[in-house]
Amino acid sequence: MIKMKKRKKKLGIDNRRSKIGNGLVIFLLLVLGAFMAFPLYYTFIQSIKPSEELFQFPPRLYVLRPTGEHYTELFQLMSNLWVPFSRYLFNTLFVSILGTLLHVIFAGMAAYPLAKHNFPGKDALFAVILLGLMFVGQVTFLPSFIIISKLKLLNTYWAYLLPSIGASLGLFLMKQFIEQLPDSLIEAARIDGANEWKIYFQIVFPNVKPATLTVFIFQFVNIWNGLSKELVYDEQLKVVKVALEQISASNAYARMGSGMAGSVLLMIPPIVVFILLQRHVVETMTFAGLKEG
Amino acid sequence: MQAKKMSIPNRIADYFKRYRTSWLMMAPFLIFFVIFTIFPVVLSIILSFTDYDMVQAPIFVGVENYLQVFLNDEYFIVALKNTLIFSIIIGPASYVICFLVAWLINELKPLPRALVTALFYIPTIVGAAGWSVWRLIFSSDQYGLINGFLMKFGLLNEPIGWLTDEAYIMPVLIIVQLWMSMGISFLTFIAGFQNVDKTLYEAGMMDGVKNRFQELWYITIPSMANQMIFGAVMQIVNCFAVGDVSATLAGLPSTGYAGETIVTHIMDYGNLRYEFGYACAMGVVLVVMMQYSKKFVTWLIGRMGH
Numbered sequence: 001m002i003k004m005k006k007r008k009k010k011l012g013i014d015n016r017r018s019k020i021g022n023g024l025v026i027f028l029l030l031v032l033g034a035f036m037a038f039p040l041y042y043t044f045i046q047s048i049k050p051s052e053e054l055f056q057f058p059p060r061l062y063v064l065r066p067t068g069e070h071y072t073e074l075f076q077l078m079s080n081l082w083v084p085f086s087r088y089l090f091n092t093l094f095v096s097i098l099g100t101l102l103h104v105i106f107a108g109m110a111a112y113p114l115a116k117h118n119f120p121g122k123d124a125l126f127a128v129i130l131l132g133l134m135f136v137g138q139v140t141f142l143p144s145f146i147i148i149s150k151l152k153l154l155n156t157y158w159a160y161l162l163p164s165i166g167a168s169l170g171l172f173l174m175k176q177f178i179e180q181l182p183d184s185l186i187e188a189a190r191i192d193g194a195n196e197w198k199i200y201f202q203i204v205f206p207n208v209k210p211a212t213l214t215v216f217i218f219q220f221v222n223i224w225n226g227l228s229k230e231l232v233y234d235e236q237l238k239v240v241k242v243a244l245e246q247i248s249a250s251n252a253y254a255r256m257g258s259g260m261a262g263s264v265l266l267m268i269p270p271i272v273v274f275i276l277l278q279r280h281v282v283e284t285m286t287f288a289g290l291k292e293g
Numbered sequence: 294m295q296a297k298k299m300s301i302p303n304r305i306a307d308y309f310k311r312y313r314t315s316w317l318m319m320a321p322f323l324i325f326f327v328i329f330t331i332f333p334v335v336l337s338i339i340l341s342f343t344d345y346d347m348v349q350a351p352i353f354v355g356v357e358n359y360l361q362v363f364l365n366d367e368y369f370i371v372a373l374k375n376t377l378i379f380s381i382i383i384g385p386a387s388y389v390i391c392f393l394v395a396w397l398i399n400e401l402k403p404l405p406r407a408l409v410t411a412l413f414y415i416p417t418i419v420g421a422a423g424w425s426v427w428r429l430i431f432s433s434d435q436y437g438l439i440n441g442f443l444m445k446f447g448l449l450n451e452p453i454g455w456l457t458d459e460a461y462i463m464p465v466l467i468i469v470q471l472w473m474s475m476g477i478s479f480l481t482f483i484a485g486f487q488n489v490d491k492t493l494y495e496a497g498m499m500d501g502v503k504n505r506f507q508e509l510w511y512i513t514i515p516s517m518a519n520q521m522i523f524g525a526v527m528q529i530v531n532c533f534a535v536g537d538v539s540a541t542l543a544g545l546p547s548t549g550y551a552g553e554t555i556v557t558h559i560m561d562y563g564n565l566r567y568e569f570g571y572a573c574a575m576g577v578v579l580v581v582m583m584q585y586s587k588k589f590v591t592w593l594i595g596r597m598g599h
Contacts, residue, residue, distance in 0.1 A: 021505070025397050029409070032394060036412050039472065040419075042438070043426040058441040110322035113315035120308070125319075132330045133526060134583045138534035138556055142563040142572050143333035143340070146347065166325025196314045218477075225420030230564065245421070259425065266422035271415055278407055285484035289519025290526060290591075 043267070047071070047260035054256055070257035074265075077247050077258065083235050085243070091157070092224075092239040099161045100219045103170055104212055111174035112200045116186060126175070130290070132168035137226055148231060159231035160239075164222055170215040176287040177211035178204060210280035211287075217277050221270045241266055334580060341574035346567045358574035368550045369575065372558040375463060376579075379554065380532040380586065382467055387474045388528050392521075394475075395482035396509065410483055417476025424538055427469045431455035431542075459551035462543050466552055469538055474531050478524030485520035489513055514597050521597075525590040533583045536560065555579045 046054065048066040078085040113119070114126055137144070144163055153159045181204065189199045205212070224241070232238060244262040247255065274281075299307065309316060341358055343351035362369050391413070398409045416423055430438045433454035443449035455461045489512070494502075497512045514521070536556025539545075543552035546561060553561075555575055563572035 029394065029397055032390065033409065033412055036416060036472065036475070039423065039426045039430065040415065042430065043423070046426070046429060055436050057435050058445040059436055059438050106322040106325065110319040113318050117312070117315045119312040119315050128331065129326070131584075132326065134530055134580065134587070135330050135334050136530055136534055138536060139530075139576065139579060139583075140330075140333040140337070142559055142569065142576060143336040144329060145563070146336065146340075146569065147328065147333060149347070162325060163329040166322060166327070166329050168326070168330060171322060171326075196318065200318065221418040221420075225418070241422075256429070260429075263422040263425050267415075267419040270418040270420070271411075274414060274418055275411055278411060281480055282410070282484045282487065285481045285520070286488045288481050288484070288523050289517075290523040291519055 040267075043260055043263050047257060047264045049257065051257060070261040073255075074244075074247070074258040074261045077255075078243070081243065083238075083243075085240075087236060088238060088240045088243045091237060092241070095157055095160045095239065096220055096223045099164060099223045100216055102161070103165045103167065103219045104215050106165060107170035107215060108174050108205060108208070108212060109200065111171055111178050112204050113196075114171070115175045115178035116181075116183070116204075117196075129168050129171055133172060135168070137163065137222075141230075145230065155232050155234050155237065157232075157237065160223070164219065164226070167219070167222070170219060173215055173218075173284055173288055174208065174211050176289070177208050177284055180287055181207055210283040213277045213280040214284035217273055217281060220273055224270055337573040337576045337580075340570050341577045343570045344568075345570040345573075347569060351570065354570070358571045359578075361571065362574055362578060368553055369555075369558055371550050372553040372555045372575075375553055376533060376535065376555045376582075378463065379467070379470060379535045380529070383470050383474055383535075384528050384532045387471055388478060388525065391475050391479040391524070392482050395479060395486055396513070399483070399486040406483075410480070413475045413479050416473045421537070421541060423473065424469060424541060427465075427472075428456070428542060431465050433457055456543050457548050459549045462547055462552040466535075466539055466543065469542065470535055473538070474528070476531075477527045481520050481524045481527070482517075485517035486513070489516050510597075518594055518597070521594050522591050525594060526587055529583055529586050529590065533579060533586070 042061075045061070045063055047070055048068065049060075049063045050065055050067045050069065053060065053064060114122060114129075148154055148159050148163070153162065185203060185207070186199055189203050194202070244266060247258070247262065340351060342353060342355060344354050344358075345351040394409070394413065398406050401409070429436075432438070432440065433452055433456065435441055435444055435452050437452065437455070439455065440449065440452040444452065453461060455465050493512050493516060494508060497508060502508050502511060534556055535554050536559075539547060539552040539554055539557050540560060545557055545565075547553060547557075555578070559572045559575050559579075562568045562575070
């Protein structure tokens, strides 16, 4: 037995990999990692440099006298706005949370019949939904703008909220995940007399938590970053992102520090959400396969 | 016998009666999907044959917009060229990098793997707040990072306008776009690698797989082809939709239209000039291009490793 084990180890993956290969791998990862991390690091460093260090030649990659002055300045600017800052914050939270929840609930509900029911036209419908994977907001923003304006939704919360609720990606991921659930689970509930709604909410939904959380992240990030100033122009209805952009755009040079402080603050929510839920994302993407054709 | 004689409206009614629950469950999503995902594309196709400014009713003009796009708009050709450059350089480059990195970190322990995953994914999700720092890195004065260093080491006498000089706009945008396009396909690959059936590797060793590259080509790639196609589709969407980065960093329009992409060209004609019919025609061209790229890429991946 022991001999067998040893032989297996000898044949094992690690032994077939050369030292040079490993060194090269680590070097490549470090270079790429530095490229990915540097802009994030630099944003942070610039936000805590005192103004005289910001305009210093040559620019430094580190900070000598770190300061929170840009953050203080930013908070002062924000509290002096015509619209109270809490209003922007409320708008942002309201739109991102409601938009995300509606998308997650509706996509999940639609994914269940597509994954587990049989009805004529199902394949055709799914093909159209796959086609929709390509019709993202950046591509269809113009006709969407026309539609939103004709529906008289311009300059309302709905202009932010509604367009992304019916995005294909969430439905696709949910459907792929639900398909992996064993049919016996659903059959057993049917025999017990549960109707389809009950099956979905009590059996399917609790079992697809990773997919739900993944779609939650994608949608939250999508809404958080996608909120634009074209659709909503009433100051009362604007979101934090637009307000911060307006502050730093009004005097880009003098406010370089507070602009960077604003960037740091804006980056925190998506990063935190992703790190908290990362594990579920990887699990979900396992099923995110598309067949040829 | 009865069913065969039913009229069409009756048959439709019967169909929805029979599959009522399925359709009711899908209805809320489908309503939004049809109005805000499918209808915009349909509307684009319709309006692309008209002259429309959102104030007056659209006027039918036939294929005039399409003729104009290809024959009479020199900046559309620039936009098309730039969009193709993004797709041809960034698409494959970021796809291959994502794939290699996912492959390399697959054997790391969970914690370092999670850290690298976060590092590669975060630039995709931080959005405009993340790009703004590139304006400081490539700033046109001596306080910009790149100019500052090049000047300090005497490689440069005068600062370069990285984002305003026609010669440099595209290379800079390519770097920034590459930085932020690792996202979703990277996650997909990570998941794909973790899910390859481990017994296949042992079987492969028996069949004479010698090194890790053979293992990758003959075992890993074929068993995660579906994930690779999904990653490719996401990457295509990403590349063809480049526009916000260009408009934010290089301006709309950029100097001499050097950073123009199809999306910024649509912004230009839609948001600034109100020529919606013409802008919609460009949108249709973009969607058709994406669709054919997808067909090509899925065909290509289907043939790998065989």
